[in-house]
Amino acid sequence: MTSTATRPAASGPAHRPATERQPRVLSFSQKLSRWDLKVSPYLYISPFFILFAITGLFPIVYTAVISFQEWDLIRNSGTFIGFDQYIWILSQADFWTALRNTFSIFLLSSVPQLILAIFIAAMLDRNIRAKTFWRMSVLLPYVMAPVAVALIFSNMFGDNHGLVNNFLTSIGLNPIAWHKDPFWSHIAIATMVNFRWTGYNALILLAAMQAVPRDYYEAATVDGAGPFRQFWSITLPSLKPTLIFVIITATIGGLQIFDEPRMFDTFGRGGAANQWLTITLYLYNIGWGEFNFGRAAALAWILFIIILAIGLINLLVTRRLVRDEGGRGVVRPRRRRKGAQQ
Amino acid sequence: MAIAAFSASAIVLAGCAGGSGDEAGGEDGEITLTLATFNDFGYDDELLQEYMDENPNIKIVHNKAAITDDARANFFSKLGKEGLADIEAVEVDWFAEAMQYSDLLAEVPDSAKGRWVEWKEAAATDADGRLVGFGTDIGPQAVCYRADLFAAAGLPSTPDEVAATIDGDWDTFFDLADKYKAATGKPMIDAANSTTQGIVNQIEFPYDEPDGTVVATTNPEIRAAYDLVVERGIPNSAYSGQWSDDWNASMANGEFAAMLCPPWMLGIISGNAPDVSGWEIANAFPNGGGNWGGSYLTVPGNGKNVDEALKLADWLTAPEQQEKTFVNVGAFPSAVDAQSASSIVDSTNEFFNNAPTGQIFAERSDAIEVTPFKSANYFKYNTALQDAITRVFDGVEDAETSWNTFVAEVEAF
Numbered sequence: 001m002t003s004t005a006t007r008p009a010a011s012g013p014a015h016r017p018a019t020e021r022q023p024r025v026l027s028f029s030q031k032l033s034r035w036d037l038k039v040s041p042y043l044y045i046s047p048f049f050i051l052f053a054i055t056g057l058f059p060i061v062y063t064a065v066i067s068f069q070e071w072d073l074i075r076n077s078g079t080f081i082g083f084d085q086y087i088w089i090l091s092q093a094d095f096w097t098a099l100r101n102t103f104s105i106f107l108l109s110s111v112p113q114l115i116l117a118i119f120i121a122a123m124l125d126r127n128i129r130a131k132t133f134w135r136m137s138v139l140l141p142y143v144m145a146p147v148a149v150a151l152i153f154s155n156m157f158g159d160n161h162g163l164v165n166n167f168l169t170s171i172g173l174n175p176i177a178w179h180k181d182p183f184w185s186h187i188a189i190a191t192m193v194n195f196r197w198t199g200y201n202a203l204i205l206l207a208a209m210q211a212v213p214r215d216y217y218e219a220a221t222v223d224g225a226g227p228f229r230q231f232w233s234i235t236l237p238s239l240k241p242t243l244i245f246v247i248i249t250a251t252i253g254g255l256q257i258f259d260e261p262r263m264f265d266t267f268g269r270g271g272a273a274n275q276w277l278t279i280t281l282y283l284y285n286i287g288w289g290e291f292n293f294g295r296a297a298a299l300a301w302i303l304f305i306i307i308l309a310i311g312l313i314n315l316l317v318t319r320r321l322v323r324d325e326g327g328r329g330v331v332r333p334r335r336r337r338k339g340a341q342q
Numbered sequence: 343m344a345i346a347a348f349s350a351s352a353i354v355l356a357g358c359a360g361g362s363g364d365e366a367g368g369e370d371g372e373i374t375l376t377l378a379t380f381n382d383f384g385y386d387d388e389l390l391q392e393y394m395d396e397n398p399n400i401k402i403v404h405n406k407a408a409i410t411d412d413a414r415a416n417f418f419s420k421l422g423k424e425g426l427a428d429i430e431a432v433e434v435d436w437f438a439e440a441m442q443y444s445d446l447l448a449e450v451p452d453s454a455k456g457r458w459v460e461w462k463e464a465a466a467t468d469a470d471g472r473l474v475g476f477g478t479d480i481g482p483q484a485v486c487y488r489a490d491l492f493a494a495a496g497l498p499s500t501p502d503e504v505a506a507t508i509d510g511d512w513d514t515f516f517d518l519a520d521k522y523k524a525a526t527g528k529p530m531i532d533a534a535n536s537t538t539q540g541i542v543n544q545i546e547f548p549y550d551e552p553d554g555t556v557v558a559t560t561n562p563e564i565r566a567a568y569d570l571v572v573e574r575g576i577p578n579s580a581y582s583g584q585w586s587d588d589w590n591a592s593m594a595n596g597e598f599a600a601m602l603c604p605p606w607m608l609g610i611i612s613g614n615a616p617d618v619s620g621w622e623i624a625n626a627f628p629n630g631g632g633n634w635g636g637s638y639l640t641v642p643g644n645g646k647n648v649d650e651a652l653k654l655a656d657w658l659t660a661p662e663q664q665e666k667t668f669v670n671v672g673a674f675p676s677a678v679d680a681q682s683a684s685s686i687v688d689s690t691n692e693f694f695n696n697a698p699t700g701q702i703f704a705e706r707s708d709a710i711e712v713t714p715f716k717s718a719n720y721f722k723y724n725t726a727l728q729d730a731i732t733r734v735f736d737g738v739e740d741a742e743t744s745w746n747t748f749v750a751e752v753e754a755f
Contacts, residue, residue, distance in 0.1 A: 074422040272732030
């Protein structure tokens with residue numbers, strides 16, 4: 001009783017100067033504005049995280065739970081069996097074939113794709129007529145549905161009546177066994193991937209190139225550097241952060257490749273001798289072909305770990321590579337400064 | 343908060359669904375039945391309208407999946423939960439997988455039992471004796487061939503002559519292929535794996551037995567089938583397997599001269615080779631008869647209108663309606679009475695030189711003596727065997743290595 005009685009007096013304005021506790025005692029609106037400052041930013045970004053928790057995090061955790069169980073999707077029940085599914089997958093010859101194929105297709109697509117994308121971006125960065133037209137055309141293949149791309153290309157890479165083989169035989173060469181030889185099947189699939197993604201990457205790199213201050217080039221021209229020297233010493237080093245981004249997204253995409261190998265033949269199971277079986281295709285076969293969701297979930301987690309590991313290696317390597325390139329160019333001053341500090 | 347709202351709306355939705363379902367059984371309430379099929383069952387609007395006219399309180403919504411794989415994925419991801427249609431079509435290749443969950447499917451009413459050919463009904467009856475599938479069509483196989491190419495190769499070419507030549511075992515069939523190859527230098531058969539399919543469909547327990555014993559790798563019949571196809575099928579075949587773009591194109595350009603054909607294959611041939619006039623049907627099949635394909639209608643047991651759905655499925659698979667779907671899309675009836683109906687017996691196919699298709703396939707259906715036992719793993723084993731033959735066909739592995747790979751694959755399952 002007494003405390004409630006004294007309280008208003010204690011916090012009354014009259015006492016403020018004496019006690020000097022003014023900042024602690026806040027009016028409601030003051031409190032509100034303080035909360036506003038602290039909490040609002042989180043509220044503004046919360047839609048993404050709430051949505052992610054529902055549509056992203058939950059499936060991820062659920063997958064982890066299922067991966068340790070012998071799971072029956074239909075009766076929605078499972079028995080805990082520990083790491084058995086992981087061991088089973090790692091002991092499958094198919095898994096290692098799939099891993100080999102995935103990396104082979106990934107390298108065959110990512111490397112030429114990025115080199116070509118940088119080249120195209122550099123060309124688009126120059127002063128050409130109808131710029132917007134060329135830039136938009138580069139993005140066209142990306143707009144096409146992957147399934148449509150795969151349909152067109154599987155027509156081109158037909159073993160007997162394909163466009164490419166018809167051309168090869170017409171000029172007296174041997175037709176290529178697109179659906180028999182692992183290497184050639186990877187080339188065919190990588191071609192589809194490159195067709196779709198080169199333009200997309202080129203546009204991202206082009207945006208980064210446009211952000212490079214033109215003074216550098218002017219200065220380089222004054223110093224007598226040719227276009228190639230300028231490209232190596234100015235453009236490439238400036239692209240570093242963008243390149244890292246592009247390479248990492250290409251890695252994630254490349255390791256998850258699914259549409260193209262699935263559409264490569266009629267059955268979509270990766271070939272009779274697993275010639276073009278990729279990890280996600282293997283995952284799909286286990287999950288939706290055999291309805292063994294425990295194993296599929298374990299494989300999904302293995303794939304996640306692989307992507308994480310490759311992503312990290314990728315980051316380290318690209319950083320190093322690009323920094324070394326930069327040593328001779330724009331980044332040099334920063335190095336000197338570092339040296340001076342030591 | 344969002345999560346709470348999300349789950350709350352889910353409850354509301356579920357509540358609504360349950361409520362309307364319970365009340366829909368009332369006297370004058372209209373009932374909506376959903377029917378999910380794939381490819382083309384021949385259930386056109388006219389046919390469904392007929393049922394709706396007879397049953398004014400029923401409204402049918404028909405959803406068609408493009409291919410059976412889509413239907414299969416949908417069926418198994420929702421079975422045991424909610425969201426399946428009141429009537430779901432199931433393909434015979436994955437029907438065995440569905441039979442594992444036969445307790446989740448509603449039982450076919452007694453009045454409909456005995457309507458279908460015996461083996462069709464037997465395959466849809468589970469260990470407890472519950473019949474859970476309404477048979478739609480079946481795929482008794484005959485041999486389709488190019489009369490013009492046969493004649494050019496100096497072989498008999500009228501349907502009766504060809505049927506008489508083929509009538510025998512698989513060796514007789516491959517002997518004819520050898521003659522064709524000797525005369526033309528070309529393979530006679532479309533695909534090595536269509537012969538594998540034909541042979542395996544004549545083995546009673548190809549990969550495993552009802553008690554769960556797996557015999558896929560030890561079954562002498564399977565090994566014999568493999569050896570036969572490798573030795574005689576592969577050299578006489580244009581392709582390893584069917585359904586590729588190349589294979590589709592080949593029906594028109596004379597790359598091969600014969601293929602095994604169930605009734606549903608006729609449409610595929612005439613569709614791919616509309617301008618070729620030489621295709622005919624021989625009323626014969628190596629080693630007697632064989633069935634390839636065919637579907638069932640099932641009614642998920644937890645549906646909202648199980649009773650009404652059973653009535654509709656019953657009606658759709660009754661002999662009269664099976665006659666109509668045969669006329670619509672050539673789905674050959676599995677109902678015994680429909681097979682002898684005049685609309686089927688007298689039917690002919692213009693593309694195949696007016697062959698009496700109804701009569702031919704009715705006779706081919708009678709010739710079926712063995713239908714393979716298909717367990718839930720049938721699809722996996724069958725795919726692995728076909729892959730083994732494809733590897734030999736492609737020259738990726740030799741016959742023995744490829745067989746060993748097949749054994750290793752089966753052991754991994």
